[in-house]
Amino acid sequence: MSHTGFRILHTSDWHLGNSLHDRSRQEEYRAFLSWLKETIVTNEVDALLVSGDIFDTGSPSNAAQELYFSFLTQLNGTCCKNVVITAGNHDSPSTLNVARSVLELLHVRVIASPDVENHFANEVFALPNAENPQVILCAAPYLRDKALQASLENAKAATDEEFVRAGTKAHFEKLKNLARQLQENVGKSLPIIAMAHLYAAGSILSENAADTEYTVVGNLENVNVEIFPPAFDYVALGHIHRAQKVAGEDRIRYSGSPLPMGFDEANRESVVLLVDFEENNPPKIRPISVPQFRKMVTISGENLNEIRAKIAKANLETPKAFVRVRFTGTGSVGNLRDMLSSDFEKTTLEFVKAEYANRVDGSQTIAADDCDLSEHSPTEIFDRRLREEEKSTKKFDDKMRARLEGAFQEILKLVQEGGAQE
Numbered sequence: 001m002s003h004t005g006f007r008i009l010h011t012s013d014w015h016l017g018n019s020l021h022d023r024s025r026q027e028e029y030r031a032f033l034s035w036l037k038e039t040i041v042t043n044e045v046d047a048l049l050v051s052g053d054i055f056d057t058g059s060p061s062n063a064a065q066e067l068y069f070s071f072l073t074q075l076n077g078t079c080c081k082n083v084v085i086t087a088g089n090h091d092s093p094s095t096l097n098v099a100r101s102v103l104e105l106l107h108v109r110v111i112a113s114p115d116v117e118n119h120f121a122n123e124v125f126a127l128p129n130a131e132n133p134q135v136i137l138c139a140a141p142y143l144r145d146k147a148l149q150a151s152l153e154n155a156k157a158a159t160d161e162e163f164v165r166a167g168t169k170a171h172f173e174k175l176k177n178l179a180r181q182l183q184e185n186v187g188k189s190l191p192i193i194a195m196a197h198l199y200a201a202g203s204i205l206s207e208n209a210a211d212t213e214y215t216v217v218g219n220l221e222n223v224n225v226e227i228f229p230p231a232f233d234y235v236a237l238g239h240i241h242r243a244q245k246v247a248g249e250d251r252i253r254y255s256g257s258p259l260p261m262g263f264d265e266a267n268r269e270s271v272v273l274l275v276d277f278e279e280n281n282p283p284k285i286r287p288i289s290v291p292q293f294r295k296m297v298t299i300s301g302e303n304l305n306e307i308r309a310k311i312a313k314a315n316l317e318t319p320k321a322f323v324r325v326r327f328t329g330t331g332s333v334g335n336l337r338d339m340l341s342s343d344f345e346k347t348t349l350e351f352v353k354a355e356y357a358n359r360v361d362g363s364q365t366i367a368a369d370d371c372d373l374s375e376h377s378p379t380e381i382f383d384r385r386l387r388e389e390e391k392s393t394k395k396f397d398d399k400m401r402a403r404l405e406g407a408f409q410e411i412l413k414l415v416q417e418g419g420a421q422e
């Protein structure tokens with residue numbers, strides 16, 4: 001698949017280390033990354049852009065990190081001479097920064113947090129390199145308070161939402177100016193590509209409430225895509241798990257997550273986006289469908305007989321699938337897991353969870369509505385807990401919040417390292 005211009009592959013929201021109700025997804029991730037490498041090589045991709053949420057948590061398991069590093073190492077020596085990785089809200093900037101200087105030797109650029117002291121100079125650069133500039137990147141990671149405050153040059157905002165909106169807008173304005181400056185230095189008009197990890201107003205979260213919860217928890221602020229004027233030839237977004245263009249603009253895209261992050265995301269198509277930049281033309285965008293490496297199936301039934309028949313059928317149609325059982329009848333027939341586990345033992349299916357569709361468990365009041373706690377990462381639930389706290393008492397300042405989050409991550413890491421064999 002040869003080409004003349006500059007070709008990127010845009011993806012995001014890998015959430016490496018994600019597990020499905022304690023079931024490891026390591027093999028799915030391994031299969032995805034090996035597929036991704038093949039796709040990059042087959043399509044002669046020049047640069048890979050990953051717009052945030054590389055890892056599922058701020059302290060990813062060793063197994064998740066091993067996948068990440070071995071994938072990046074395997075790209076070395078292929079057509080893909082550049083990789084740009086930005087941090088999402090799930091990523092810990094310091095975790096991503098650990099290997100930054102080593103990865104630089106492999107032409108992998110990690111932008112974990114905006115360099116406030118140097119006026120965000122780390123986010124704007126040319127690819128493939130300064131000697132042979134073909135495109136200009138404005139690669140912003142997820143913007144936390146410090147970066148938003150610096151972007152606003154300490155101007156005050158009326159509300160938290162306004163702070164995020166105005167700060168984000170000011171940030172991309174600054175990046176655009178840096179890109180223009182770089183263009184002037186180069187002496188020609190190169191395509192400008194923005195990377196951002198945010199919730200763009202007008203984007204569709206999901207048909208499904210649970211997906212919505214997963215994606216925007218801890219970040220209810222959305223920003224208007226007017227912050228990306230046409231000076232940005234392409235905007236590679238991350239954060240929303242469903243692939244889409246935003247506000248009808250072809251050039252503003254979410255790639256979506258390559259793997260479904262739960263049963264509620266299982267029915268949508270996953271893609272990565274190939275984007276070609278040629279002189280004086282709008283970018284050409286081509287989605288490539290990501291195979292589903294392991295099916296996720298929901299079996300619903302009004303009674304046990306119906307459910308048992310569907311289990312047998314699923315075993316033939318989708319062997320090895322992860323299965324969620326939903327009892328949609330009235331009343332209770334007892335512990336579904338106990339009653340169905342012997343049925344599953346005769347199959348290749350993986351019985352992940354069983355639930356009564358019409359019952360709300362009283363233990364789940366922290367997670368509002370009818371969402372399932374196990375659909376969320378511990379960090380998200382903690383984040384939500386902090387928000388609840390802020391409703392009844394006062395808001396935490398940045399320092400206090402950072403201390404609480406730090407302490408939580410430390411405990412989480414201890415628990416995970418003590419409990420998991422990975």
Ligand SMILES: [Mn+2]
Nearest residue numbers: 053088089239
């Ligand atoms: Mn995110």
